[in-house]
Amino acid sequence: MSKEMLNALDALETEKGIAKEIVIDALEAALVSAYKRNYGQAQNVEVEFDMKKGNIHVYAVKEVVDVVFDSRLEVSIQDAMEVNAAYEVGDHIRFEVTPKDFGRIAAQTAKQVIMQRVREAERSIIYNEFVAYENDIMQGIVERQDNRYIYVNLGKIEAVLSKQEQIPNEVYKPHDRIKVYVTKVENTSKGPQIFVSRSHPDLLKRLFEQEVPEIYDGTVEIVSIAREAGDRAKVAVMSREENIDPVGTCVGPKGQRVQAIVNELKGENMDIVEYNEDPAVYIANALNPAQVVSVTFNEAAGSCVVVVPDYQLSLAIGKRGQNARLAAKLTGFKIDIKSESDMKALELAKEEAGLEEAADYAEAVEAVDQDMEAVDVEEVIENIEDLDGIEEISELDSEVEENILNPEDAESMIELGEERAGHEE
Structure with a gap:
């Protein structure tokens, strides 16, 4: 068994790329569990694999103590000194406890461990290989489909193409060869999972890189x-x-x-x-095949008004607004497309609105001027002076009223009457 084991490990390393050391470490850990499970042992156990001969040895590890409470885990100082007089309390001694039929258990365990390691290694190799293709294009073969995905064979693994990532109205049949864009590579518990797309914009970029050498080399x-x-x-x-x-x-x-x-x-x-670095020229190019007369920007809103000839308005907008919508996505501007006649009508309406506002303003100014001309400044001054006279008369009236209420002073009443008569004249 020892030679066969070593040969199997060598072949495994050559064919699958799995290092012998990794398999042996996993095998030793699995054999410890197998020994405890099959022989009902709870003691500290170590399994050692001989790399030269391929033999497997099982050792029970015990601690040297003065008084033994658990013989499976401890050994007395007297027994330890019989093995070697140099042992002291606290040391650990390994006693070989390899069972006679342990080779059969070791073979079964080795098979399970190797199979598990092979699967893990293959998953790791596949993941490392395909993670390099993330955000890149690959060619695959359609294998099958269900309600959720179309499964595309990429060689060593199947990738999934969801409905959202498919091209609308495109029919996929088994054995069809298609090019897909790898959007994401995940390393799950069940192995690598690869998600691909046919509708991603970068698929177009990668296709151009394949077909146009100048794009691939950066020219x-x-x-x-x-x-x-x-x-x-x-x-x-x-x-x-x-x-x-x-x-x-x-x-x-x-x-x-x-x-x-x-x-x-x-x-x-x-x-x-x-x-083109000039946004106006760039937008005009983006609206191709329509011709553009002028482009006016509103930088604050990030939008622009594009004027096109009347007979090309529908061409600029496109079917269901597709041409304008794609141009807006391409340039990053909100695009409002108007025909020349619509633009002229809009400008004329603005001019008329401006003239009406100007006329209203002129009428208001004229009305104010007329009001100012109707005012006689001298007459206003005279009115003010008359008001001053009226105030003096009102003061006299108040004085008379006070004296009438006080009829003791007749002479003052006569004087007031004379003064008032003089003012009235």
């Missing part, structure tokens, strides 16, 4: 992608070299490069536009 860069999977996508590209046309490079001779991507995505329409 042409994909700045932004806006995609409605299965229907239409817009890709903004820019060149790092002046003499290279980024759009023409991505399209390829006679459209071969972009056509290969369209075929892989089952006919998804592709608009490739050139990125």
Whole structure:
């Protein structure tokens, strides 16, 4: 058994990449449990595997004490000194207790341990291999599907494609070869779990990297992608070299490069536009194939008003607003599209509203001026002077009333009457 065990460990290390030391450590721990379980022992046990000969030895470890309370865990100092006179209280002595039929138990345990280690190692190898493909593209074969997932064989493992990550109206049949984007790799208790997507925008980016060498080496860069999977996508590209046309490079001779991507995505329409640092030019490019007359920005709201010719309004908006929606996603601006006639009508309405406001203001100013002209300043002054005279007369009246209430002083009443008569004249 010893030679077969060593040969099996060597083969395991060669074929599966599992180090012998890892298997032996696990085997020793499993044999300790097997010994205690099969022989009803609760003592401290150690199992030693001979790496040269492949033999297995079981040792009971006991502590040297003055008085023994548990013979399974302790040994007296007298018995210990019979083994070796150098032992002292507190030392630990190993006594070999390998059973005669322990080889059979060891073989069964070794089989279980090795199988478990092989499964764990394979899971670890698969996880380490596929975690490197996270956020990358892979080719797989459709195997089967249920109500939740479509299972795609990636070689060593099955990946799952959920309904949310599928392209709408795309039919997947067994044995179909498809390219998928690896969104997430998880290491679960049941092994690695790989989630893939066909609708992710980065799938488009990876497909362009495969078909366009200039994108792969960085000469042409994909700045932004806006995609409605299965229907239409817009890709903004820019060149790092002046003499290279980024759009023409991505399209390829006679459209071969972009056509290969369209075929892989089952006919998804592709608009490739050139990125520009000027937002107005960039937005005009993003609304391709429609022509743009002007772009007016509202920086505070992060929006813009785009004016297009009347006959291209529907083309700029697109079917169910798709062209405008994808352009907004691509550029990051809220886009309001208006025709030239609508814009002129709006400006005319603003001008008319402005004229009405100006007319109202002029009428108000004129009314104020007329009111001011109607006022005679000299007459106002005279009225004020008359008011002063009236106040003096009212004072005299009050004095007379006081004297009438006091009729003792007749002379003063006569004087007051004369003065009042003089004022009335």
